Amino acid sequence: MRKVIDGKQIARELIETVTLEVRGFRERHGLAPALAVILVGEDPASDVYVRQKVKQCDVAGIRSVEYRLPKDTDEPMLRQLIHRLNSDKTVHGILVQLPLPAHIDAAAMLDAIDPGKDVDGFHPVNMGRLSSGNEGLTPCTPLGCLMLLDTVIDELRGKHAVVIGKSNIVGKPVAMLLLERECTVTVTHIATRGLPDIVRHADIVVAAAGSPSLVRGDWIKRGAVVIDVGITRVQRADGKTVLVGDCAIEEMAHAAAVTPVPGGVGPMTIACLLANTLKAARMSFHG
Numbered sequence: 086m087r088k089v090i091d092g093k094q095i096a097r098e099l100i101e102t103v104t105l106e107v108r109g110f111r112e113r114h115g116l117a118p119a120l121a122v123i124l125v126g127e128d129p130a131s132d133v134y135v136r137q138k139v140k141q142c143d144v145a146g147i148r149s150v151e152y153r154l155p156k157d158t159d160e161p162m163l164r165q166l167i168h169r170l171n172s173d174k175t176v177h178g179i180l181v182q183l184p185l186p187a188h189i190d191a192a193a194m195l196d197a198i199d200p201g202k203d204v205d206g207f208h209p210v211n212m213g214r215l216s217s218g219n220e221g222l223t224p225c226t227p228l229g230c231l232m233l234l235d236t237v238i239d240e241l242r243g244k245h246a247v248v249i250g251k252s253n254i255v256g257k258p259v260a261m262l263l264l265e266r267e268c269t270v271t272v273t274h275i276a277t278r279g280l281p282d283i284v285r286h287a288d289i290v291v292a293a294a295g296s297p298s299l300v301r302g303d304w305i306k307r308g309a310v311v312i313d314v315g316i317t318r319v320q321r322a323d324g325k326t327v328l329v330g331d332c333a334i335e336e337m338a339h340a341a342a343v344t345p346v347p348g349g350v351g352p353m354t355i356a357c358l359l360a361n362t363l364k365a366a367r368m369s370f371h372g
Contacts, residue, residue: 088342090233096352099232100145103359107146110366118366119148120178120204120358121170125163125189126156131182138180138355145359150176156186163189164197171199177366178204180358201368204361207253215261222361227259229353230291230312231266237310237342238289242267247284249273249300249331250293255314259291280304292331302336311343314350 111117120142124135135151142149152166163181170179179202185191195203200210206224214221234241246263250256251274263270268289273280275294284290284304292300293314305311315331330346337343344350 087338087340088237090237090342090344090349092229092233092344092349092352095233095236096229096356099353099356100141100359103147103356103363104145107363110363111146114366114370116175117146117148118178118363119150119176120180120362121150121152121173121176122180122182123152123154123163123166124182125154125158126186128184131184135182138358141355141359142362147359147362158186158189160189160193163194167194167197171197171202174369176202177369178202178362180205202365204358204365206258206361212253212258215258218265222365223262223357224254224258225357225361226255226314226350226354227262228357228361229350230255230259230314231262232353232357233312233344233350234289234310241289243269244288245269245271245286246289246291247271247273247287248291248293249280249284250295250314252293255291255293259293259314263289263291290332294331296331297329298331298333300332302333302339305337305340307339308341311337311340312350313344313346316346316351 107118122135122138124131139149139151170176179198181194183191195207198208200208203211203222206222211221215223246268248256248260248270251272256272260270260272271283273283281304285306287309289310291312295315295317297317297319311332313330313332317329318326319329320326328347334343
């Protein structure tokens with residue numbers, strides 16, 4: 086029988102650990118780790134994500150500060166806010182909620198964040214540290230994927246991992262994390278030829294393509310572990326909207342373990358954000 090990895094429970098355990106460590110941080114330093122969240126515009130999905138992040142900050146004892154800006158906010162205004170937060174020693178993490186309105190250069194805004202406060206782990210400095218195996222702030226979703234893998238695989242070293250998708254947010258950083266753990270990693274993308282046959286050789290599959298039910302059961306070899314990062318809203322024939330992953334996990338009874346959608350990687354992303362905020366706060370005191 087395959088194991089369905091309970092991302093909600095693993096995330097709860099991580100948040101419990103972070104909560105205890107935040108309490109100790111507050112006792113030592115006299116202040117709470119603080120996360121500033123910037124939301125530009127009124128995207129409904131972004132609003133939900135921000136509220137979830139703020140709620141979990143409260144659970145963990147992390148101080149959260151929200152900046153909700155109108156959709157016509159321009160780049161100089163947003164950059165000025167980021168620079169002010171960079172200089173604020175009582176703020177340890179800065180998160181700019183994506184996507185930003187089309188008239189704002191998202192890459193430029195993320196680059197403006199102090200790498201030491203970049204709790205999303207997207208700044209080029211943190212990506213460079215990740216690629217070179219040095220300490221930094223690691224992107225939350227890839228970090229969560231590794232934590233989930235560690236609950237079902239005792240030793241990653243030597244495993245063949247196939248990553249489907251090469252985004253800067255998930256595909257590339259998760260591939261680097263797997264390489265750091267001495268997996269043999271194949272990164273695939275939209276131009277990859279013979280994708281099903283490549284996946285059939287994998288011990289670990291990380292699907293992050295954003296393509297509903299792309300990965301079929303006959304792509305997965307017996308005993309493989311499948312981490313489904315994809316999440317797409319799909320309207321069923323009865324009119325109900327459901328969340329669908331990149332993998333048809335109902336066809337994967339022969340896998341060793343799979344993550345569900347929802348309830349797999351998603352909760353880990355927020356839990357890792359809290360862990361990164363605590364880490365950034367510690368770095369601010371110790372360099």
